[in-house]
Amino acid sequence: xxxxxxxxxxxxxxxxxxxxxxxxxxxxxxxxxxxxxxxxxxxxxxxxxxxxxxxxxxxxxxxxxxxxxxxxxxxxxxxxxxxxxxxxxxxxxxxxxxxxxxxxxxxxxxxxxxxxxxxxxxxxxxxxxxxxxxxxxxxxxxxxxxxxxxxxxxxxxxxxxxxxxxxxxxxxxxxxxxxxxxxxxxxxxxxxxxxxxxxxxxxxxxxxxxxxxxxxxxxxxxxxxxxxxxxxxxxxxxxxxxxxxxxxxxxxxxxxxxxxxxxxxxxxxxxxxxxxxxxxxxxxxxxxxxxxxxxxxxxxxxxxxxxxxxxxxxxxxxxxxx
Numbered sequence: 001x002x003x004x005x006x007x008x009x010x011x012x013x014x015x016x017x018x019x020x021x022x023x024x025x026x027x028x029x030x031x032x033x034x035x036x037x038x039x040x041x042x043x044x045x046x047x048x049x050x051x052x053x054x055x056x057x058x059x060x061x062x063x064x065x066x067x068x069x070x071x072x073x074x075x076x077x078x079x080x081x082x083x084x085x086x087x088x089x090x091x092x093x094x095x096x097x098x099x100x101x102x103x104x105x106x107x108x109x110x111x112x113x114x115x116x117x118x119x120x121x122x123x124x125x126x127x128x129x130x131x132x133x134x135x136x137x138x139x140x141x142x143x144x145x146x147x148x149x150x151x152x153x154x155x156x157x158x159x160x161x162x163x164x165x166x167x168x169x170x171x172x173x174x175x176x177x178x179x180x181x182x183x184x185x186x187x188x189x190x191x192x193x194x195x196x197x198x199x200x201x202x203x204x205x206x207x208x209x210x211x212x213x214x215x216x217x218x219x220x221x222x223x224x225x226x227x228x229x230x231x232x233x234x235x236x237x238x239x240x241x242x243x244x245x246x247x248x249x250x251x252x253x254x255x256x257x258x259x260x261x262x263x264x265x266x267x268x269x270x271x272x273x274x275x276x277x278x279x280x281x282x283x284x285x286x287x288x289x290x291x292x293x294x295x296x297x298x299x300x301x302x303x304x305x306x307x308x309x310x311x312x313x314x315x316x317x318x319x320x321x322x
């Protein structure tokens with residue numbers, strides 16, 4: 001929905017690497033993701049390698065600087081550097097201006113940082129790098145923000161995003177919004193006509209989306225609710241813990257959203273929650289949980305007076321939306 005902001009957020013990680021002149025191997029970034037998940041997975045009471053509530057995750061990548069990890073790329077044990085931690089923090093914080101003012105949201109803590117440029121299964125990653133045999137690495141952007149600024153904002157085929165200063169980045173994003181927001185901006189929150197016509201809108205967004213920040217979708221929903229306070233009567237947005245961009249990740253992809261929308265439109269059955277099956281580890285235990293409409297969250301029910309919630313559950317009935 002927020003195309004100009006998306007262009008900013010996808011180029012931001014690559015610029016951070018350029019500005020600090022450090023291009024980490026994928027294994028180092030993967031170690032930071034693992035550390036984040038290990039730190040925040042436990043907050044929901046279920047150990048399933050998934051961060052279910054980003055607001056409760058206060059993991060700071062700088063806290064694990066110097067921690068050892070095994071790098072499969074080099075078959076050696078290495079340590080997390082301060083530079084890599086700064087890159088991870090910048091990605092999960094989101095783009096900021098040269099004056100450290102908010103520009104757009106970051107992806108959730110624990111979301112994918114590195115990607116792969118190799119086929120047959122390349123993956124999108126905000127801080128993707130390509131490393132030669134001698135260990136030299138360079139940044140590889142996603143082909144969104146860099147291409148957009150080159151051809152639509154700078155209008156210069158010889159323009160090189162790697163030469164951008166922070167102030168120039170701020171200027172180009174502001175210019176992009178000024179020139180194109182009326183054309184490509186699809187984030188109009190005034191859905192009054194749609195609501196009055198009886199329309200129903202049901203969507204979902206992976207909480208580990210490494211390309212489009214889920215907080216941007218939350219912001220859109222919140223803005224709609226400011227115009228239409230009873231927004232839940234026609235618009236429900238479900239957040240999927242562990243799901244990456246479109247697919248992938250530990251959380252699995254929901255398979256019943258269209259059925260839920262159809263039942264809502266045709267039968268008036270309001271989707272108060274969606275049952276969801278997922279297998280965090282390939283070939284491992286299959287879990288079941290509830291997906292709740294934003295801003296509600298799925299929490300474990302109490303097992304009884306004086307009892308703690310279970311450490312591991314595979315049943316959706318153990319959850320409630322609050």
